Amino acid sequence: MAPQLTLQAPLELPPAEVPGYLDRLWGEALQESTGAATFTLLVWEPSWLQQQLIRTGRIDGPLSGLLNGELLEAARQVVGEVGLPTSTAPMAPEVAWRLGQQAGDHSAEDLRGQFVDRAISAHRPRRLITLAPTLAADHPLETLVAAYCPLAEERSGSEDACGDVVVLRGGMGAIEQGLAMLQPLIPAELPCWVWWNGSMDESPELLEALAVPPRRLVVDSSIGEPRRCLDLLVDRIELGQAVNDLNWLRLRSWRESLAMVFDPPRRQLALDQVVQLDIDVEGNHPVKGLLLAAWIADRLGWHLQSSYWIHGDRPEGLGIGAEFQRTDGQSVQFRLMPVPVGISKTHPGALVGLRLICAPAGQSPLCVILCSESGGCMRLEAGGVASMELAEEVVPLPNESEEMEMARLLAGGHDSTNPLLAAAAPLAAKLLPS
Amino acid sequence: MAATQTNPLRVGLRQERVISPQCLVIFGASGDLTHRKLIPALFELFRQRRLPTEFAVLGCARRPWSDEDFRSRMAEALAEEVKQHQSAWQQFAACLFYEPVDLQQDEDVVRLGTRLEAIDRLRATRGNRTFYLSVSPAFYGSGCRALAAAGLLRDPARSRVVIEKPFGTDYASAEQLNRVVQACGQEQQIFRIDHYLGKETVQNILVLRFANTIFEPIWNRNYIANVQITAAETVGVEERAGYYESSGALRDMVQNHLTQMLALTTMEAPGRFDPEAIRNEKAKVLQAARLANEDEPWKCCVRGQYSRGGSPAMPLSGYRQEPGVNPNSTTETYVAMKLFIDNWRWQGVPFYLRTGKRLPKRLSEVVLTFREAPVHLFDAAGGSPTANQLVLRIQPDEGAGFVFEVKAPGSGMRSRPVDMHFSYDESFGEPSDEGYVRLLADAMLGDPTLFTRSDEVEAAWRLYTPLLELIEEAPWQLPVQPYEAGTWGPGAADSLLADDGLLWRRP
Ligand SMILES: NC(=O)c1ccc[n+]([C@@H]2O[C@H](COP(=O)([O-])OP(=O)(O)OC[C@H]3O[C@@H](n4cnc5c(N)ncnc54)[C@H](OP(=O)(O)O)[C@@H]3O)[C@@H](O)[C@H]2O)c1
Numbered sequence: 040m041a042p043q044l045t046l047q048a049p050l051e052l053p054p055a056e057v058p059g060y061l062d063r064l065w066g067e068a069l070q071e072s073t074g075a076a077t078f079t080l081l082v083w084e085p086s087w088l089q090q091q092l093i094r095t096g097r098i099d100g101p102l103s104g105l106l107n108g109e110l111l112e113a114a115r116q117v118v119g120e121v122g123l124p125t126s127t128a129p130m131a132p133e134v135a136w137r138l139g140q141q142a143g144d145h146s147a148e149d150l151r152g153q154f155v156d157r158a159i160s161a162h163r164p165r166r167l168i169t170l171a172p173t174l175a176a177d178h179p180l181e182t183l184v185a186a187y188c189p190l191a192e193e194r195s196g197s198e199d200a201c202g203d204v205v206v207l208r209g210g211m212g213a214i215e216q217g218l219a220m221l222q223p224l225i226p227a228e229l230p231c232w233v234w235w236n237g238s239m240d241e242s243p244e245l246l247e248a249l250a251v252p253p254r255r256l257v258v259d260s261s262i263g264e265p266r267r268c269l270d271l272l273v274d275r276i277e278l279g280q281a282v283n284d285l286n287w288l289r290l291r292s293w294r295e296s297l298a299m300v301f302d303p304p305r306r307q308l309a310l311d312q313v314v315q316l317d318i319d320v321e322g323n324h325p326v327k328g329l330l331l332a333a334w335i336a337d338r339l340g341w342h343l344q345s346s347y348w349i350h351g352d353r354p355e356g357l358g359i360g361a362e363f364q365r366t367d368g369q370s371v372q373f374r375l376m377p378v379p380v381g382i383s384k385t386h387p388g389a390l391v392g393l394r395l396i397c398a399p400a401g402q403s404p405l406c407v408i409l410c411s412e413s414g415g416c417m418r419l420e421a422g423g424v425a426s427m428e429l430a431e432e433v434v435p436l437p438n439e440s441e442e443m444e445m446a447r448l449l450a451g452g453h454d455s456t457n458p459l460l461a462a463a464a465p466l467a468a469k470l471l472p473s
Numbered sequence: 474m475a476a477t478q479t480n481p482l483r484v485g486l487r488q489e490r491v492i493s494p495q496c497l498v499i500f501g502a503s504g505d506l507t508h509r510k511l512i513p514a515l516f517e518l519f520r521q522r523r524l525p526t527e528f529a530v531l532g533c534a535r536r537p538w539s540d541e542d543f544r545s546r547m548a549e550a551l552a553e554e555v556k557q558h559q560s561a562w563q564q565f566a567a568c569l570f571y572e573p574v575d576l577q578q579d580e581d582v583v584r585l586g587t588r589l590e591a592i593d594r595l596r597a598t599r600g601n602r603t604f605y606l607s608v609s610p611a612f613y614g615s616g617c618r619a620l621a622a623a624g625l626l627r628d629p630a631r632s633r634v635v636i637e638k639p640f641g642t643d644y645a646s647a648e649q650l651n652r653v654v655q656a657c658g659q660e661q662q663i664f665r666i667d668h669y670l671g672k673e674t675v676q677n678i679l680v681l682r683f684a685n686t687i688f689e690p691i692w693n694r695n696y697i698a699n700v701q702i703t704a705a706e707t708v709g710v711e712e713r714a715g716y717y718e719s720s721g722a723l724r725d726m727v728q729n730h731l732t733q734m735l736a737l738t739t740m741e742a743p744g745r746f747d748p749e750a751i752r753n754e755k756a757k758v759l760q761a762a763r764l765a766n767e768d769e770p771w772k773c774c775v776r777g778q779y780s781r782g783g784s785p786a787m788p789l790s791g792y793r794q795e796p797g798v799n800p801n802s803t804t805e806t807y808v809a810m811k812l813f814i815d816n817w818r819w820q821g822v823p824f825y826l827r828t829g830k831r832l833p834k835r836l837s838e839v840v841l842t843f844r845e846a847p848v849h850l851f852d853a854a855g856g857s858p859t860a861n862q863l864v865l866r867i868q869p870d871e872g873a874g875f876v877f878e879v880k881a882p883g884s885g886m887r888s889r890p891v892d893m894h895f896s897y898d899e900s901f902g903e904p905s906d907e908g909y910v911r912l913l914a915d916a917m918l919g920d921p922t923l924f925t926r927s928d929e930v931e932a933a934w935r936l937y938t939p940l941l942e943l944i945e946e947a948p949w950q951l952p953v954q955p956y957e958a959g960t961w962g963p964g965a966a967d968s969l970l971a972d973d974g975l976l977w978r979r980p
Contacts, residue, residue: 076593076600077494162493163599229597230527291486298482302901307480338481451491451525458522459485 049153049185049204054220057182061203061224064186077202078449079166079231080159081221081249084151085241088114088129090174091138093147100147103154104171104236106130106441111385118383124354126322126380128387130262132238149173152206155187158446164202165229168221170249171208180213182206182220211242218248225254230452232257234445239263239271246271253454255281257445260326261289261386268326269468275456276464282456283448286327286386287463289437293331293390293409296434300407306430309397309405310339313371317394317419319378323356324388325471328375331390332361333466334459336373340366346472355379361470373470378418390434392416396427403428412436487521492917494527495601496592498585500576500616501608502532502543506637508550511607514909516551519565520558523914527597533574533585534608543571568596576612582619589625600628603917605635613640614653621657635664635916638729639720640925643941644934651927660927664916669730669837670923671912674871674897678737678839679751681865681873688863689742691843693818698860701825701840701978702734704867705832709779709789709958710806714797721804723776723937723944726828732759732933733925734867735824738839739814748922752929758814759932765811765823770939771950775965777807779831782958789831789958805953806830809966810940811973823973827966831958837867840978851888854881859890862978872896 052060084104092098097113114129121137128134152169159167167187183206205224207217225231231254235246240263250256256275260268275282301310316335320328336343341363349358355377363371378391394416395407406427410416412435439447455461497515499507518524532543544566548555555562572588574581593600602625606616613636617626626632636654641647654663669675682688691697704726710717717725736755739762743750765773783789793800807829814824843861853859862876872895878888915923925933943951954963961977970977 076597078597228594294482295486298480298486301480301482303899305899310481335482338484447491450493452494452527453522454526457485 049183054182077165080164081168082234085237087135091135095143096145101150104151128383131387156442162449168205176210178210180209240267252280257283260284260286272464273468276461296432312397312399314398315396316373318375319391321380321389327388329467329470333463337462392419394419494525494599496529496598498531498604500533503534506607510909512547529568529596532571535575537573538571540570576616582623586623602632617654617657626658629659633662644938647934664924671908674867694822698842698844699823704828704837706830707835722808731826752926756928761816762814774810776805776953777956777963778953779958780955807962839865854887854889
């Protein structure tokens with residue numbers, strides 16, 4: 040879906056005048072409109088990768104904050120050029136960081152916060168606030184405001200359920216200074232989503248200030264240092280906040296495929312007899328794989344006994360091993376291995392394959408292998424599985440953009456964390472050896 | 474579908490389609506359907522976390538209840554579930570509200586509008602509304618009119634109306650009701666319920682036909698000899714006599730449920746899986762359907778009524794002896810009929826429909842019988858070879874079966890039929906959404922696939938108009954024939970097929 044610039048040209052105002060202007064906008068200009076009783080969406084939109092790719096002249100502007108094929112292609116090229124392992128995902132923060140070391144002073148128009156994806160605008164956010172930090176740390180604070188209505192063809196009926204858009208742009212110092220102005224702009228009576236569309240380990244104070252409960256937090260635990268990602272998830276969940284993790288949501292097709300294997304009642308007994316679980320992930324980011332393992336362990340009632348690093352000489356990094364105890368006291372061995380891939384997926388730590396071995400008493404063992412659509416999983420297919428009953432499935436790649444995932448969240452929404460994620464995250468955090 | 478063991482990995486995976494924040498307004502909130510079906514279905518959705526936090530149910534009826542009254546009545550009605558899930562019920566009950574509304578008083582409906590705005594602010598329900606008319610059919614038209622007059626249906630993207638069955642009592646009344654309803658909003662806002670479409674296995678007819686390549690090439694007059702569609706019930710009229718006396722099996726079952734099964738079985742492949750594309754094809758095939766003998770409809774239809782039966786240990790009373798039934802009633806509790814579909818695919822293939830109460834088994838199925846092999850090379854163990862049959866079982870034991878000939882074991886080359894069998898329970902073992910859970914979720918999602926469109930409803934009524942007129946004007950030509958309770962209907966229904974050299978399938 041092509042992103043839409045659904046706004047009239049936004050107005051640049053001195054920060055101090057913004058609240059007054061918005062009040063007037065709703066009071067006078069939009070007198071007939073009460074504003075939709077919908078929600079506020081607050082987005083942290085650093086787009087460091089896009090900014091660096093533009094600055095170094097690798098892609099053209101404008102700076103939109105949206106991912107597209109050209110951007111990902113350019114980022115993959117950088118991975119090769121600077122000698123990062125080929126399994127490094129374009130969205131891995133080290134890619135943008137490496138680019139930051141390179142020279143360049145290209146610039147482009149900054150339209151962050153002004154593109155509203157149609158999937159999102161269809162839900163008519165009452166207020167869309169974007170924080171758009173610039174590479175130049177000393178950039179002064181700029182504030183842009185616009186009233187916003189869905190495009191004519193999206194509008195149905197005569198009701199003007201309109202919203203407004205606010206963009207805060209500037210260096211990090213300026214953004215922090217803008218925070219004070221921001222708080223009163225978030226209508227207290229409406230739900231507010233805070234989408235941390237950046238690395239989970241950057242600007243912790245800012246995150247702290249923006250993501251106060253009961254605001255609903257949206258993060259992506261594939262971006263950022265794994266320990267920090269998991270700890271943050273766990274902290275927030277324990278706080279009782281509604282946390283949505285895009286990395287967890289991207290596991291849906293894996294969960295569905297695995298559940299499908301065990302739908303026939305004759306297979307369900309085998310679920311109590313799992314002896315081994317192996318997961319292969321792309322590159323050096325285990326969080327997604329750990330979340331999957333933790334979900335399985337939680338659903339099947341396993342208790343974690345121990346976890347440890349598996350050393351090797353792989354350029355991708357260390358593996359993780361663990362032992363669980365089943366409800367009947369038997370043990371389950373778990374291994375998560377980083378594996379090299381030729382072309383990485385967009386986000387770090389994408390799943391390559393999963394193998395589950397069940398050994399029901401008195402029957403031949405069952406070996407379930409799930410493979411990602413785009414690659415083989417030869418490692419998991421090798422080694423002693425020939426004598427087992429084999430159930431092999433290919434897991435389709437999700438083909439949705441971040442904005443589509445986000446739109447799906449905004450379409451419904453809960454004021455508490457999904458119980459499955461709430462159970463899996465703490466276990467995943469324990470699985471990651473210290 | 475029978476609930477067997479649940480798959481622990483499947484929990485929480487049904488969240489593909491997200492129900493948007495909205496207020497569900499139930500008219501008839503003090504009625505039977507609300508506490509028996511609607512609120513339990515909503516509570517089920519709530520417990521599955523499929524309702525958003527920004528959600529409200531506003532119950533409406535004439536009696537002057539308060540929010541609290543409504544909550545406690547519903548808690549009473551659902552006592553068992555409430556006891557099992559107390560804290561969930563507390564949360565759910567917090568989104569139940571009540572407003573006294575008489576649908577025939579315009580000012581009540583205007584006041585409803587104000588209340589809805591207050592709920593939007595209170596629950597951030599985004600001005601999204603689903604209006605569910607669970608009131609007497611006499612109010613469907615006036616209810617829609619009142620909603621439209623109060624401006625509550627103005628935005629087609631954010632308001633929809635769900636209309637319970639029955640939709641009309643004949644072609645003229647359905648057309649008239651459609652005219653009224655369509656004047657109040659756009660067709661996409663109108664959700665006419667057909668409970669059969671909420672059944673997973675009815676939907677499976679579509680998937681079986683159009684997700685597989687092996688069926689479509691033979692799904693036509695060149696290969697199919699005849700089709701039987703059966704919906705049999707073991708129960709009698711029970712406490713529904715008041716309604717049933719004025720409706721009968723033809724209106725209660727055939728015009729809607731059996732006709733939907735017929736449409737799904739016979740429609741052309743839609744260009745894409747899109748509600749409108751599917752409904753176009755269904756409407757088209759129904760428009761091509763006709764009674765086998767429209768000039769003399771009594772020759773292609775049999776009506777029956779159950780009389781006393783059962784065993785001395787378990788005597789069953791006859792329909793005319795049931796409480797609330799006129800002792801001289803001529804309402805049919807059984808119908809069988811023969812139809813044709815005049816199009817390239819089905820020309821000349823007879824379709825036999827039957828439904829009845831107090832039959833020996835509860836079951837719904839579609840049976841496609843294929844043409845015989847052109848030459849009989851083998852002796853059949855049972856005399857003549859059995860034709861291939863594809864059986865789509867809707868209930869119970871949902872699934873599909875295929876009957877074909879194999880070599881009988883032993884010396885010689887004799888053939889005998891075997892049954893290849895697929896069962897939902899054995900393959901999935903998972904209770905799927907049934908009935909109201911599915912239909913309510915779809916209506917709130919704004920997905921009309923499982924609801925019937927105006928032209929479908931009209932085509933279905935038009936199909937049976939010659940019969941309805943005959944029953945009205947010359948009932949002696951199509952008398953109700955008694956059949957003993959607990960048997961497969963009157964003998965005349967067997968003759969209907971015997972005339973074509975066929976038998977009903979004995980399931
Ligand atoms: N029950 C079932 O199992 C079932 C199955 C299939 C279809 N249906 C259909 O579902 C609908 C409802 O059935 P039901 O069994 O629930 O009927 P019911 O028990 O008779 O309830 C009718 C409801 O309508 C309300 N009502 C009557 N006049 C009204 C008016 N002028 N304005 C607003 N509300 C009014 C009544 O409450 P007040 O008296 O307080 O106004 C009551 O809550 C019917 O169309 C029926 O055909 C029912």
